[in-house]
Amino acid sequence: xxxxxxxxxxxxxxxDAMRLTLAGAWHLAxxxxxxxxxxxxxxxxxxxxxxxxxxxxxSAAALALLRALAAVGLQHDAISWQGFSPPHQRVLDDVLKxxxxxxxxxxxxRSRWLADIGExxxxxxxxxxxxxxxxxxxxxxxLEIVRAPRRLRPRELTAQLEQACLNAIPxxxxxxxxxxxxxxxxxxxxxxxxxxxIFVVDxxxxxxxxxxxxxxxxxxxxxxxxxxFTAQLGSMRLTEEIxxxxxxGLSPMQVLVVPRVLALVIALPLLAFVGLVAGLVGxxxxxxxxxGIPPVAFAERLHGALDIKHVWAGxxxxxxxxxxxxxxxxxxxxxxxRDTRAVGLATTSTVVQxxxxxxxxxAAFAILFQELGI
Amino acid sequence: xxxxxxxxxxxxxxxxxxxxxxxxxxSFSVARxxxxxxxxxxxxxxxxxxxxxxxxxxxxxxxxxVLGTDMWRASSADVAAVRRRFGMTFQDGALxxxxxxxxxxxxxxxxxxxxxxxxxxxxxxxxxxxAGLPADAAHKMPSxxxxxxxxxxxxxxxLALEPEILFLDEPTxxxxxxxxxxxxxxxxxxxxxxxxxxxxxxxxxxTLLTVxxxxxxxxxxxxxxxxxxxxxxxxxxxxxxxxFAIRTMVGGSPDRSDGS
Numbered sequence: 001x002x003x004x005x006x007x008x009x010x011x012x013x014x015x016d017a018m019r020l021t022l023a024g025a026w027h028l029a030x031x032x033x034x035x036x037x038x039x040x041x042x043x044x045x046x047x048x049x050x051x052x053x054x055x056x057x058x059s060a061a062a063l064a065l066l067r068a069l070a071a072v073g074l075q076h077d078a079i080s081w082q083g084f085s086p087p088h089q090r091v092l093d094d095v096l097k098x099x100x101x102x103x104x105x106x107x108x109x110r111s112r113w114l115a116d117i118g119e120x121x122x123x124x125x126x127x128x129x130x131x132x133x134x135x136x137x138x139x140x141x142x143l144e145i146v147r148a149p150r151r152l153r154p155r156e157l158t159a160q161l162e163q164a165c166l167n168a169i170p171x172x173x174x175x176x177x178x179x180x181x182x183x184x185x186x187x188x189x190x191x192x193x194x195x196x197x198i199f200v201v202d203x204x205x206x207x208x209x210x211x212x213x214x215x216x217x218x219x220x221x222x223x224x225x226x227x228x229f230t231a232q233l234g235s236m237r238l239t240e241e242i243x244x245x246x247x248x249g250l251s252p253m254q255v256l257v258v259p260r261v262l263a264l265v266i267a268l269p270l271l272a273f274v275g276l277v278a279g280l281v282g283x284x285x286x287x288x289x290x291x292g293i294p295p296v297a298f299a300e301r302l303h304g305a306l307d308i309k310h311v312w313a314g315x316x317x318x319x320x321x322x323x324x325x326x327x328x329x330x331x332x333x334x335x336x337x338r339d340t341r342a343v344g345l346a347t348t349s350t351v352v353q354x355x356x357x358x359x360x361x362x363a364a365f366a367i368l369f370q371e372l373g374i
Numbered sequence: 375x376x377x378x379x380x381x382x383x384x385x386x387x388x389x390x391x392x393x394x395x396x397x398x399x400x401s402f403s404v405a406r407x408x409x410x411x412x413x414x415x416x417x418x419x420x421x422x423x424x425x426x427x428x429x430x431x432x433x434x435x436x437x438x439x440v441l442g443t444d445m446w447r448a449s450s451a452d453v454a455a456v457r458r459r460f461g462m463t464f465q466d467g468a469l470x471x472x473x474x475x476x477x478x479x480x481x482x483x484x485x486x487x488x489x490x491x492x493x494x495x496x497x498x499x500x501x502x503x504x505a506g507l508p509a510d511a512a513h514k515m516p517s518x519x520x521x522x523x524x525x526x527x528x529x530x531x532x533l534a535l536e537p538e539i540l541f542l543d544e545p546t547x548x549x550x551x552x553x554x555x556x557x558x559x560x561x562x563x564x565x566x567x568x569x570x571x572x573x574x575x576x577x578x579x580x581t582l583l584t585v586x587x588x589x590x591x592x593x594x595x596x597x598x599x600x601x602x603x604x605x606x607x608x609x610x611x612x613x614x615x616x617x618f619a620i621r622t623m624v625g626g627s628p629d630r631s632d633g634s
Contacts, residue, residue: 028536032488058536059568063500064493087569094567098503102496339517341471 011037017044023053026061034061038068045078051092052083062095070099127353134331135323138261141253153259160263164225168271171224172217176275179212180204180282188291197291201298204283205306209314213276215362218321221268222354226329229260230350233333234343242334252334261326268322269315276314313374317365324361325354380439381406381539381571382427387436389422396422397433398595404588406538409565409572411582411603414592415613420575421543423592427573428462428541429453441538458486460539461532465547467524469516475502475527476512482534498534504568505530506560522553526560533564540564542574546581554578558585579618583607 011034012021020043026034047069051057069079076096084092145152187200233256236242245252280302287293293301329350336346380403389397396419404410414420425431427438429445438445443456469478479498483489489497502512505526516524525545532540545561546554562585564570576582582589582603589606591599593613599606607618 060497060536090567101503102499339471
């Protein structure tokens with residue numbers, strides 16, 4: 001349909017370049033062809049444009065025509081329009097009227113990379129400060145609840161506990177069991193070479209209880225509950241539910257944040273313990289199958305080698321991890337921008353921030369325990 | 375091409391949600407170049423009907439033809455081709471929140487045409503101007519716009535491909551009266567100047583009485599009345615009387631409440 005010959009018939013310029021004849025369908029779908037044809041012509045003033053044989057003229061095509069004429073220095077007043085049907089003339093007038101307003105708006109200034117780095121650094125710093133102040137607000141709200149325990153919402157707390165703790169048990173068991181299997185297997189490969197099979201139990205026991213179980217479980221929960229907190233509170237903010245809570249004279253901190261933080265602080269140590277047991281079971285399976293250590297011998301050795309202080313050191317860290325995850329998740333949700341995209345960005349950011357902060361806190365604990373000789 | 379051929383034909387639409395029948399044989403057609411409005415009480419299925427017309431919700435029975443294509447029996451390629459010939463704006467704009475206003479308007483152009491980027495930019499600016507947006511709105515994100523501006527940006531995106539029909543869902547809801555009237559005038563000028571057919575769902579009496587050519591009233595699953603707004607306002611039906619009664623209380627009879 002848009003063959004060259006057919007296209008030529010759409011547009012013809014008289015030999016003196018002062019009469020332009022348009023014909024056929026001038027609409028958006030034909031714009032690339034029409035624009036190419038228009039670019040080839042060099043009409044002169046005073047120009048007459050004849051639209052008698054046009055069948056269609058839409059505003060996109062009219063814009064292309066007017067821009068092509070303006071490009072060769074022909075403004076509206078140098079052109080006489082002839083034979084346009086009333087609907088086509090209206091389209092043309094509509095576009096003409098707006099041509100003046102089409103001046104390009106300057107795009108917003110592009111920032112340079114150095115400024116970018118500075119900006120991002122100050123955002124990260126600002127967020128750290130905000131998280132700390134939010135932690136303070138949460139503690140203040142919590143203390144108020146301690147003073148007036150009737151303000152605690154047991155329903156919200158148990159609902160959150162179910163979500164964050166009970167429903168997380170299968171995935172925690174699955175992951176830590178597999179970590180136990182892999183850990184014991186890799187340790188066993190080395191220990192076998194020296195005939196030191198039984199020491200695998202010591203290694204797995206101490207490793208799982210001090211580091212692996214708490215860290216792995218905290219990372220799972222950061223991805224699961226931290227992200228959920230941000231998404232839930234973020235969409236509640238979008239739908240103005242949080243504002244509604246405020247106008248009803250309730251405190252969103254007490255109604256929404258404290259139950260979530262409390263639930264996670266209770267849930268994470270319990271889950272870490274579940275994870276520790278599952279990891280040890282995984283290790284015992286490998287020890288039995290690969291290293292010739294029957295489960296009873298495994299348990300006996302574990303009893304002797306694993307001092308209870310290691311378990312306490314591992315589990316003891318987890319409420320702090322939980323506090324960091326819950327505070328970051330809730331704050332990111334409560335302060336999310338008021339559009340859907342912001343909720344997505346905030347959720348991503350929550351997961352990254354909470355995993356990084358769990359690792360940083362763990363490093364701090366390692367130094368602390370070292371100094372305390374635990 | 376017959377200038378007065380119907381561009382929207384709805385025939386015997388029945389919609390049931392479980393045992394609950396929302397539509398029980400809805401039929402009407404809309405001619406090219408008219409500004410038609412669909413009204414009805416809450417729960418009469420106006421939005422559902424709109425979604426059925428544009429092919430987002432499958433009616434239980436009946437046919438819908440848009441620009442001659444049966445939206446529920448034609449091949450998906452044919453339906454996609456028709457979709458490029460009409461535009462739709464949703465209640466809250468439904469702008470893509472990760473793109474600027476200009477990028478939002480450019481999406482259909484980049485997706486469905488081979489227009490050179492430079493020309494596309496100018497076309498985007500024309501669309502923004504046609505929707506009544508200032509030039510500096512182009513680089514804003516949807517979250518930075520007021521409700522009225524968001525509706526205009528959505529209109530600019532719906533206009534991008536030079537549609538033959540525009541479907542507007544509650545175009546003036548949530549706007550202040552001044553902005554709403556300006557939006558009405560804008561929609562009217564699209565019909566008059568660009569020859570676009572507009573089909574809108576609204577509750578705004580001012581829109582109905584000042585710019586709309588034709589009113590379709592939906593009640594108890596059927597078309598209760600169909601005609602020019604002024605004639606409909608005179609009909610002797612309890613629901614229609616109460617619908618227009620508020621207007622009569624404020625501005626005298628509907629005949630004298632001419633907004634021009």
